[in-house]
Amino acid sequence: MTLASVLIVAAALIGIGLYGALSQQSFVMLMMGLELMLNGGLLAVIGLWANTMGGAPEGQLLAIIIMAVMAVDMAIGFALVTAVYRKRQADVTESLTTMKH
Amino acid sequence: MGLTDLLFFALSAVAIVSGWRVFATDSMVRASFLLLLSFVAVGLIIVMLAAPYIGVATIFMMTVEMMVMALFMVMFMMNPAGLNPMMMVHQHRFSIVAGVLAFAGLTVAILFTSFPGIPVDPAAPVVHDLGIELLGPSMLIFETAGVTLLATMIGSVILSSRSGRFGLADQGSRPPGLEPDGEPAGRQPEQGGGGHHHHHH
Amino acid sequence: MELIAALLLLLFLSVGFAGAALADGMLPALISGQARPSWRRPIAEAARLLQTQPIRTEAPDALLWFLAPALYLALAIIGLAVIPFGPGLVTIPSEVGIVVWGSCEALTIVAVFMFGWSANAPLPLIGAYRYVAIALPAMLISMFVLIGAALPAESLGFTEIVEAQRTVWNVVRQPAGLILFLMLGLAISLRGPFDYADPADLAGGTTADVSGPALLAWKIARLAMLVSVSAVTATAFLGGYLGPILPGFVWFLLKTALVLVVLVAAGNLFARVPPARMMGVIWTMLLPLSFLMLLAVGLELLLWG
Numbered sequence: 035m036t037l038a039s040v041l042i043v044a045a046a047l048i049g050i051g052l053y054g055a056l057s058q059q060s061f062v063m064l065m066m067g068l069e070l071m072l073n074g075g076l077l078a079v080i081g082l083w084a085n086t087m088g089g090a091p092e093g094q095l096l097a098i099i100i101m102a103v104m105a106v107d108m109a110i111g112f113a114l115v116t117a118v119y120r121k122r123q124a125d126v127t128e129s130l131t132t133m134k135h
Numbered sequence: 136m137g138l139t140d141l142l143f144f145a146l147s148a149v150a151i152v153s154g155w156r157v158f159a160t161d162s163m164v165r166a167s168f169l170l171l172l173s174f175v176a177v178g179l180i181i182v183m184l185a186a187p188y189i190g191v192a193t194i195f196m197m198t199v200e201m202m203v204m205a206l207f208m209v210m211f212m213m214n215p216a217g218l219n220p221m222m223m224v225h226q227h228r229f230s231i232v233a234g235v236l237a238f239a240g241l242t243v244a245i246l247f248t249s250f251p252g253i254p255v256d257p258a259a260p261v262v263h264d265l266g267i268e269l270l271g272p273s274m275l276i277f278e279t280a281g282v283t284l285l286a287t288m289i290g291s292v293i294l295s296s297r298s299g300r301f302g303l304a305d306q307g308s309r310p311p312g313l314e315p316d317g318e319p320a321g322r323q324p325e326q327g328g329g330g331h332h333h334h335h336h
Numbered sequence: 337m338e339l340i341a342a343l344l345l346l347l348f349l350s351v352g353f354a355g356a357a358l359a360d361g362m363l364p365a366l367i368s369g370q371a372r373p374s375w376r377r378p379i380a381e382a383a384r385l386l387q388t389q390p391i392r393t394e395a396p397d398a399l400l401w402f403l404a405p406a407l408y409l410a411l412a413i414i415g416l417a418v419i420p421f422g423p424g425l426v427t428i429p430s431e432v433g434i435v436v437w438g439s440c441e442a443l444t445i446v447a448v449f450m451f452g453w454s455a456n457a458p459l460p461l462i463g464a465y466r467y468v469a470i471a472l473p474a475m476l477i478s479m480f481v482l483i484g485a486a487l488p489a490e491s492l493g494f495t496e497i498v499e500a501q502r503t504v505w506n507v508v509r510q511p512a513g514l515i516l517f518l519m520l521g522l523a524i525s526l527r528g529p530f531d532y533a534d535p536a537d538l539a540g541g542t543t544a545d546v547s548g549p550a551l552l553a554w555k556i557a558r559l560a561m562l563v564s565v566s567a568v569t570a571t572a573f574l575g576g577y578l579g580p581i582l583p584g585f586v587w588f589l590l591k592t593a594l595v596l597v598v599l600v601a602a603g604n605l606f607a608r609v610p611p612a613r614m615m616g617v618i619w620t621m622l623l624p625l626s627f628l629m630l631l632a633v634g635l636e637l638l639l640w641g
Contacts, residue, residue, distance in 0.1 A: 035139055035140055035143040035183065035184075037250055037252075038245055038246065039143070039147075040143075040180070040184065041241075041245040042242055042245060043147040043150065043151065043180070044241075045237075045238050045241035045242050045245065046151050046154075046238055047150065047151065047154055047173070047177070048237055048238070048241060049234040049235065049237045049238030049241070050151070050154045050155050050157075050158070050234060050238075051154070052230075052233055052234045052237045053158065053230045053231060053233065053234030054157065054158045054230075056226060056229065056230035056233055056234070057158070057224040057225065057226060057227050057230030057231070058158065058223065058224060059223040059224060059225050060163075060223050062163065062204065062207055062208060062211065063158070063163065063166065063223070065204075066157055066158075066166060066167070066170050066204070067158070069170065069200075070154050070157065070170065070173065073150075073154075073173065073174055073177055076177065076181070076189075076193065077177050077180060077181065080181045080184050080186050080189055080190075081184060082250070083184075083186065083255070084184040084185050084186060084254065084255050085250065085252065085253075085254050085255075086250045086251045086252065086253055087253060087255070088253035088254070088255060088256070089185075089255035089256055089259045089261060089264070091261075091264040091265050091267070091268035091273075092268065092273065094186060094188070094189055094261065094264075094265045094268070095265070095268055095269065095273050095276065095277070097186070097189045098189070098265075098269070098277070098280070099276070099280055101192065101193065101196055102280040102283065102284060104196070104197075104200065105196070105200070105284060105287070106283060106284065106287045108200050108203070108204070109287045109288065109290075109291045110287055110290060110291055110294075112203070112207055112291065112295075113290065113291030113292075113294035113295040114294060115207070115211065116294065116295040117294045117295060119211060126223065127225075128225070162397070164453055165397065165400075168400070168446075168450065171446065187430065187431060187432050188432050188435065188492070191430075191432050191435040191436050191439055192432075192435055194439045194443075195435055195438050195439040195442055198439060198442035198443050198445075198446055199442050199472065199475075201446070202442070202445055202446055202449060202468060202472065203472075205449065205453070206465070206468060209453070209461075209465075262431050262432060262492065
């Protein structure tokens with residue numbers, strides 16, 4: 035379990051998450067992609083903390099902040115999905131074309 | 136290769152494969168359970184990386200999040216049981232290329248960087264240190280996260296509550312149309328209501 | 337030491353499970369005034385279920401349906417594994433025991449939802465939905481109450497929490513906390529007033545379309561979780577293995593048995609209220625109460641700790 039292997043796993047999760055966030059039409063599936071990217075980020079942060087920082091607690095603090103970001107992402111994401119669904123009866127990104135103009 | 140390495144590779148395989156299957160399964164509820172499995176595997180890897188609190192807290196938090204996500208899936212999505220094939224994607228080729236490029240770029244960066252090798256001392260009281268850090272030197276940062284979460288709660292209540300800025304909740308709570316912009320599916324309420332009197336001649 | 341603890345865990349789980357099955361079968365009869373209820377009833381019920389014909393629903397998610405009881409049982413065992421059975425007798429010594437237990441609670445909700453959803457039938461899905469709505473806030477309450485139990489120990493590990501109760505048990509510090517935690521116990525072992533997953537008013541809810549050995553597996557997992565949550569309650573609030581004269585393990589067993597009997601009795605004596613009303617009670621009364629308990633413990637430790 036070297037640092038490089040941990041980081042490569044994290045990179046794979048970020049890559050899959052990016053694919054999901056860019057390709058999915060449904061809002062909730064799109065949010066899953068974002069969560070997967072944050073998951074990879076979390077793993078990379080802890081991997082770096084455990085192997086390069088000698089246990090300085092600030093690394094764990096950053097991980098806690100990432101978890102808070104995940105929670106904010108989910109809560110606001112679902113609130114927006116609810117609002118959009120009420121307004122447009124829609125759950126896919128294509129239905130929000132008016133936001134382009 | 137020791138037992139730790141074997142365990143690490145197994146958990147990594149679970150994390151990556153289930154992360155990929157999230158976007159390849161037909162049921163969105165199954166997708167959220169797969170994402171949860173990926174998070175649990177990452178959480179266990181984090182525990183192995185000498186950060187027990189962060190790892191277990193990740194599992195705890197993500198379980199609750201994915202549970203809520205599964206609920207929303209059943210509420211909003213068609214085909215929650217995965218009885219029909221589902222592939223709802225746009226700009227698919229571009230996304231695959233972007234994902235692969237991100238992975239390849241990051242991997243190259245990882246392999247060509249020399250990281251300082253100062254591993255954490257296995258005997259260090261990491262959980263205790265984290266607690267002291269959170270409520271000591273980094274208290275302001277921690278509190279900022281708390282205030283952000285409070286703002287999130289208020290924001291999501293405003294966005295989704297009954298009398299939000301997008302109108303009354305029950306006003307828009309119609310089922311989606313059978314075709315785009317079509318009549319809502321299901322039984323239609325009768326026009327005029329029960330209190331309306333018709334005139335007969 | 338950990339090996340001994342693991343063996344003790346198996347012993348404890350078997351004894352506790354047998355006790356739970358007996359209590360579950362006999363207490364309702366005792367409460368209703370029968371003088372000599374039969375202890376063979378649970379065994380007869382198990383034998384009957386083993387011979388019952390298994391049924392299927394249309395297009396279920398067979399894998400998740402099969403795995404949900406196993407996950408439920410595994411969570412009960414993991415919960416027991418972080419609890420000390422005696423001084424130094426713990427299967428998986430963890431300095432974040434409370435968080436591990438919290439994850440077990442949260443994953444239990446997932447297991448129940450999985451079980452209800454994967455049947456692909458209306459009543460199980462309604463049961464699963466109702467259960468998640470009630471159990472998620474109930475789990476939040478239990479976590480606040482457990483933080484109140486961890487404050488005096490200045491640690492998240494169960495061993496430290498027990499040692500910190502040498503002066504005074506946590507039940508004295510937060511009596512309402514014990515009651516709130518017992519409610520969580522009812523919720524995650526799916527019984528009585530908090531059984532919103534498979535109650536009779538939904539014709540069995542999550543178990544409406546399960547029969548035979550699969551139903552038996554689910555019931556076994558439920559009882560195992562009952563043992564587990566009783567053990568956690570005894571550890572976090574009643575001083576765990578602490579006690580005079582008798583060895584620690586015996587005290588732990590006695591306290592767990594006491595909590596288990598209280599839980600089974602409560603499940604039979606209290607009625608279930610409609611889910612919407614229970615939601616209101618949980619969010620507007622019980623959750624603030626758990627904050628108050630946490631505040632009280634914090635102030636006590638700050639002023640006199």
